[in-house]
Amino acid sequence: MTVEEMQKEIQIMQDQQKELVFDEFTNDTAWELGCLLVKRAKEQELPVSLSITANKQRRFYYAFKGSAPTNDHFIARKENTVYECFKSSYEMTLTAELDTEHDFMDFWGLDKMQFVMAGGSFPITVKNVGVIGTVTCSGLAQEDDHAFIVSVLREFLEK
Secondary structure (H helix, E strand, O other): OOHHHHHHHHHHHHHHHHHOEEOOOOHHHHHHHHHHHHHHHHHHOOOOEEEEEEOOEEEEEEEOEOEOHHHHHHHHHHHHHHHHHOOOHHHHHHHHHHOOOOOHHHHOOOOOOOOOOOOOEEEEEEOOOEEEEEEEEEOOOHHHHHHHHHHHHHHHHHO
């Protein structure tokens, strides 16, 4: 991906984060969103693990056949990245790739066992509150993890 393409993708992700905002987010919301994620992943036969958190507490989790414990580790590290930066983990990954002067993790003092530069975790933003949680997919290429989450969030919020 060229620098211009990465910058364009980052802008798209920033627009997505402004667009995909909840009026409120409850445990019932997490359950309903999680069930839709599972339904869409089943339809596409995706070998993924899915997670939803709010205030760093797991509210929903599902692992499909073909996923592995490694996906759980990636989920936790992707979620930590979102909680640290309040942006999608994919946006942060591309931002880090664009910064050729610094190692992002070292520059910000982030432990590589706790954080990861990999797409697939998207912030849950509540109107007039801000980022309160994460929706995460692990098991596909990072851009596909991200795209899957965004497509389901868009569908869910359009209801």
